[in-house]
Amino acid sequence: MKRYSWEELYAELSDCRRCRLCERRQHIVPGEGDPHADIMLIGEGPGQDEDRQGRPFVGRSGQLLTRMLEAIDLKREQVYICNVVKCRPPGNRTPEPDEASACIGFLRAQFALVRPKIILLLGKTASRYVLNQEVFIGRDHGRWVERKGVWMMPTYHPSALLRDPALKRAAWEDFQSVQAKWEELSNGGGREA
Numbered sequence: 001m002k003r004y005s006w007e008e009l010y011a012e013l014s015d016c017r018r019c020r021l022c023e024r025r026q027h028i029v030p031g032e033g034d035p036h037a038d039i040m041l042i043g044e045g046p047g048q049d050e051d052r053q054g055r056p057f058v059g060r061s062g063q064l065l066t067r068m069l070e071a072i073d074l075k076r077e078q079v080y081i082c083n084v085v086k087c088r089p090p091g092n093r094t095p096e097p098d099e100a101s102a103c104i105g106f107l108r109a110q111f112a113l114v115r116p117k118i119i120l121l122l123g124k125t126a127s128r129y130v131l132n133q134e135v136f137i138g139r140d141h142g143r144w145v146e147r148k149g150v151w152m153m154p155t156y157h158p159s160a161l162l163r164d165p166a167l168k169r170a171a172w173e174d175f176q177s178v179q180a181k182w183e184e185l186s187n188g189g190g191r192e193a
Contacts, residue, residue: 002105009113014028018103020099021095029054030110037080039079039080039182040111040119045085045087046088072175084107085103100129117182118185124154131152
């Protein structure tokens with residue numbers, strides 16, 4: 001995998017044409033937040049509002065995500081938020097495997113730069129591509145997976161909570177688990193040497 005600086009990564013993303021998603025985009029949505037955050041949140045891909053603004057999670061789902069973070073005493077600026085694909089799939093459809101494959105190197109570069117302790121995977125698509133296995137959010141949400149000292153958890157995408165408010169309780173429990181894990185790692189736990 002190529003090693004990037006943030007400047008190199010953003011320069012390469014700035015006019016990316018690795019897949020057909022570039023054809024209809026208004027803006028590339030690379031990600032934002034603390035470039036050295038302990039917690040990284042990964043979603044599926046930009047929606048209409050994100051494509052228009054060039055920022056991740058700024059629409060209704062993003063507003064809900066911001067409130068959920070605040071409920072566990074985190075500000076958006078304290079975490080790093082990005083997506084598997086950096087350009088909006090038409091009609092907000094799920095990214096095709098070749099589109100995700102074209103972007104996965106950028107996501108890996110972001111992970112290598114941020115070096116988070118915790119990754120919260122928002123929805124099935126992010127979970128599948130990061131964990132490299134089939135994930136069923138209804139069954140697998142809230143389950144921690146540890147790889148090389150990094151703790152990862154699938155949870156519901158905020159858009160699913162907007163569609164089905166009954167899922168909010170389970171997502172809230174997942175966020176509380178993230179808060180507890182972060183406190184545990186911050187108080188003497190942490191990365192492997």
